[in-house]
Each structure stands twice: as structure tokens, then as C-alpha cells.
Amino acid sequence: MSAPRAFVIRGDAAALARVQADAVAALADAGAGPRGQARAGLLIEEIALNALRHGGAPEVRLTVAVEDGRARLVFEDAGPPFDPTAARAAPPPGAEPRIGGLGLPLLHGTAAQVAYARDARGVNRLDILLRGEEEATG
Amino acid sequence: MEFSIAAAGPRAARIAFRGRLDAAGAERIEEALAAALAREQRHLLFDLTEVAFVGSLGIRLITASARAAGRRGLRLAVFGAQPQVQEVFDTVALDAILPIAADEAAALAAIGA
Numbered sequence: 001m002s003a004p005r006a007f008v009i010r011g012d013a014a015a016l017a018r019v020q021a022d023a024v025a026a027l028a029d030a031g032a033g034p035r036g037q038a039r040a041g042l043l044i045e046e047i048a049l050n051a052l053r054h055g056g057a058p059e060v061r062l063t064v065a066v067e068d069g070r071a072r073l074v075f076e077d078a079g080p081p082f083d084p085t086a087a088r089a090a091p092p093p094g095a096e097p098r099i100g101g102l103g104l105p106l107l108h109g110t111a112a113q114v115a116y117a118r119d120a121r122g123v124n125r126l127d128i129l130l131r132g133e134e135e136a137t138g
Numbered sequence: 139m140e141f142s143i144a145a146a147g148p149r150a151a152r153i154a155f156r157g158r159l160d161a162a163g164a165e166r167i168e169e170a171l172a173a174a175l176a177r178e179q180r181h182l183l184f185d186l187t188e189v190a191f192v193g194s195l196g197i198r199l200i201t202a203s204a205r206a207a208g209r210r211g212l213r214l215a216v217f218g219a220q221p222q223v224q225e226v227f228d229t230v231a232l233d234a235i236l237p238i239a240a241d242e243a244a245a246l247a248a249i250g251a
Contacts, residue, residue: 013161013195020160020193038225045161045193103194110229137229
């Protein structure tokens, strides 16, 4: 496994875009292929934007690493509890989905493993191991 | 992120984008692009030759533009995606929503313009 690289995302879309570019570059340096970089870039934007804008999180902590050629993304935020692994079904009528139309299919279509936990500090932790370069998007 | 509009043959407009279509870039051009496209009477070609990155908001910008064009009887195709951008399109299966072509001639052919 490559040494994990940690980032903090807070502020506007420009701040997010800078971290997104840096995190994808870190994954490339650690050996992630072009497909993994593309998938990671999409997920970082989607998950961080949703946590900040719809989840009410003040910031998102992101850690990235590469394991056997696969990118691992770990998102942590102190917003309200939200478990995307339990959100495959449509949200209740009238509820705004915290991860919107592109996000959930993207998450489940690109991840080999997804784990969610809400820890004792009140932090959402979303741990995503992306599929390998030769594994198609589902 | 910026864009410019020029003719692409008699029945289509080429919208050439330059920069990164990340969250910041998408938000920067969103309103101006929607306003410009609402005035267009021609089919639309999105030229991504000089776009180094497309994120999820960028994907939404492209699909929203295609839907808005479709409501007005116009077609939209994209062309010139760099390899890393094409990976993003493949990941979200964008080709199921609109034509993705290698170059302008192929994009014009794809939308019959």
C-alpha cells in the first residue's frame, strides 16, 4: 500500500477543485491508473460537494492511497449521520437525496468495497476501495 | 474555464471550452452557457479538445445542455475528449445519453447536421 495522503476540503467549489486535483495527482504518483484516477476524481467531487452542501458538514477530511493498483478513498465529516451503503433505494418522497442522481450509481458502480461507520465522536467515515483498472464500471 | 461559440457548418454551432470543467469551472460558466445556448437555433457541438478535466458537475452541465437542446428540437454531441476525460465519460456511460465523437466531422455526422 502506498503511504496515505491526507487532505482537508472546506470552502467553495474552487477550494474543492484544488484538493480534487491534488488528490488525483497523489493517486497517480502512487500508481493508480487512468481509470482509477477518473473514478476517484468523480467520487471526490460528488461526495465532498454533497457532504458540504447537503449534509451540512463544515469540512471533509479525505485520505487517499493505492493498494495493489486500486485507489482507496476515505472520507470523514462531522455532518448528520448518512450511510450511502444503505441508500441504494430511492429517498422518501419529498426528501432531498444527499448524494444525488449521479452519485449513488457512481459509487456502487465503481467501488469494489464500500464501508460506512459513524464513530463515537459523531464522525461519518466512508471507506471506498475502487475497482481495479481492468474491472469495468458496473 | 471559458467557452466561445463559432459556426460549424451551416446547421451547427461549435462551443469550444478551455480549462478544467471541475466544480469551480462548471459553476463559473453555468449561467452564461445556459443563456447562450437558449439563444441558439443551431445543433450543438461541444469541443472539449482543450479541456483537461471533467468532474461530476461538468457531466451534469453537459447532460443538462443536451436535455435543454432536445426540448427545443436540437441535438448535441461532444468531441475531442482527451484520454482522461474519455475515462470519465466511460465511467458514467455518457454515450448512452448523447453522441461522443473523436472529431468535429464525426460529431457533425452523429447529429446529422
